[in-house]
Amino acid sequence: MTAVQSTDVLIIGAGPSGSCAASLLRQKNYQVTVLEKQYFPRFSIGESLLPQCMAFLEQADMLDAVRAQVEAEAFQFKNGAAFLRGAERHYYNFTEKFSEGHGTTWQVRRAPFDHILAQSAQDKGADIRFGHQLESIEILVDCVKVHALDEAQQPYQIDAKFVLDGSGFGRILPKLLDLEYPSDFPVRQALFTHIEDNIQPEADFDREKILITVHEKDHRAWYWLIPFADGRSSFGVVAEPDFFQAYQAQLAKHDPSHADSKEALLQFILADDVALSKVLAHAKFDQTVQQIMGYSANVKQLFGDRFALLGNAGEFLDPVFSSGVTIALKSASMAVPLVDRYLRGGSVDWQNDYEKPLRQGIDVFRTYVESWYQGGFQDVVFSEQQNTQVREMISSILAGYAWDTANPMVKDASRRLNALVEICRDFAQQKEC
Incomplete structure (x- = not known):
């Protein structure tokens, strides 16, 4: 007979959204x-x-639990974002922003970072069951019956009053409840790894900022370089499949013996960008290169009877502005007070109190992501005409304050960004003339 347990709230996934919600x-x-x-x-x-x-x-x-491990885990202090496109360089300092709040953070290896958050939630009394997986659910009038497997693959049942899905790219509830639908973003893929960067002083590289490099020959493609405090970095390239297919064909002609090597392909693509190659001239690629494809996703709704979706389980846009963890933590901070009200017998309007306001910030990120790939926001970033107030408004968005409607570039994001793109392009044309 299957063992039956009970809990107030069952959370799927112990990543940032799940651990934060648990805490x-x-x-x-x-x-x-x-x-x-x-x-x-x-x-x-x-x-x-x-x-x-x-x-x-x-x-x-x-926060204190993370801060206590900064040195031991080589988390890198971060105060902004730098952009590189050929000979053009630009940066945003997050302490120079429109919105109130923190202006600095860290760049972290996610393995220890996520573990720290999970341990913190455990220390507060959350029952985190590693090696357990959800198999199916039944949403009933008075509870949600969750059917799971333990570490030994033995089945058991948990009756929960509410379920939060923080399963990230696993997207457990969207798949089980047929909530998924295709993202309207073009299919993109990423090749990535961790490297020993060996960046030299003459490279003019600021380790306190993520470096986003636009591919010199195809503005749809870009590289990330995220330094850690121990001389290593996360490095990757994002583009549409035809970009990788073209380089794969070139690599096959140039070096047939490594035509199917992801490591060779990533380094081959890097070598075709002169500016970034100078930064990583002495880098050692000493870890396996990984690949993900078609990661953008969407759902029909972020909630239902006795459940809500957190973070990437609900929607994932794109890695270009590092919004994933921010959206994950924001969703947890918004959902938990509503779950509390619901469990206390109060009325909750999940559409207006959760989905609509959460999506407002996500849509701001979406506006900037779409404009980036279309080339418009790239022209803003690299424009020689920089208004200080507008820079601070954009800096706030890049720092994650996409829900600050006091920021004009947030409140009317699409119209204002499009207008700014036109201004920057007109300025560039006048300069050429």
Whole structure:
């Protein structure tokens, strides 16, 4: 007979959104059970945090736990973002921003970072079950019946009053409940790894900023370089499939013996960008190169009877502005007070109190991501005409403050960004004339 257990809130996944939600719920003394299929620490991509994250970590009483491990885990102090396109360089300092709040954060290896958050939630009393996976759910009038497998693959059942899905790219509930639908973003893929960067002083590289490099020959493609404090970096390139296919064909002609090597392909693509190659002239590629494809996703709704979706389980845009962890933590901070109200017998308008306001910030990120790939926001970033106030407004968005509607570039993001793109392009044309 299958064992039956019970809990107040069951959370799927112990990543940032799940651990943050667990910690916030424990502050309210709820019984919290977290099912995590993997064992921590485990590798995850998405190492560049945004300053807005710091407020959510503070709220969940997790910031001190992270801060205590900064030196031991070589988390790199981060104060902005740098951009490179051929001979053009530009940067945004997040302490020079429109919005109130933190202006600095860290660049982190996600394996220890996520583990620290999970341990913090455990210390607060959350029951995190590593190696356990959800198999199916039944949403009933009075509870949600969750059917799971333990570490020994033995089945058991948990009856929960509410379920939060923080399963990230696993997207457990969207798949089980047929909530997924294709993203309207073009299919893109990424090749990435961790390297010993060996960046020399003459490279003019600021380790306190993520470096985003636009590919010199195809503005749809870009590289990330995220330094850690121990001389290593996360490095990757993002583009549409035809970009990689073209380079794969070139590599096959240039070096047939390595035509199918992801390591060779990543280095071959890097070598075709002169400016970034100078920065990484002495880098050692000493870890396996990984690939993900078609990662952007969307869902029909972020909530339903007795459940809500957190972070990437609900929607993932694109890695270009490192919004993933910020959206994950923001969703947890918004969902938990509503779960609390619901469990206390109060009325919750999940559409207007959760989905709509959460998507408002996500849509701001979406506007800038779309404009980036179309080339418009790239022209803004590299424009020689820089208004200080507008720079501070954009800096706030890049720092993660996409929900600050006091910021004009947030409140009317699409119209204002499009207007700014036209201004920058007109200025560039006049200069050429």
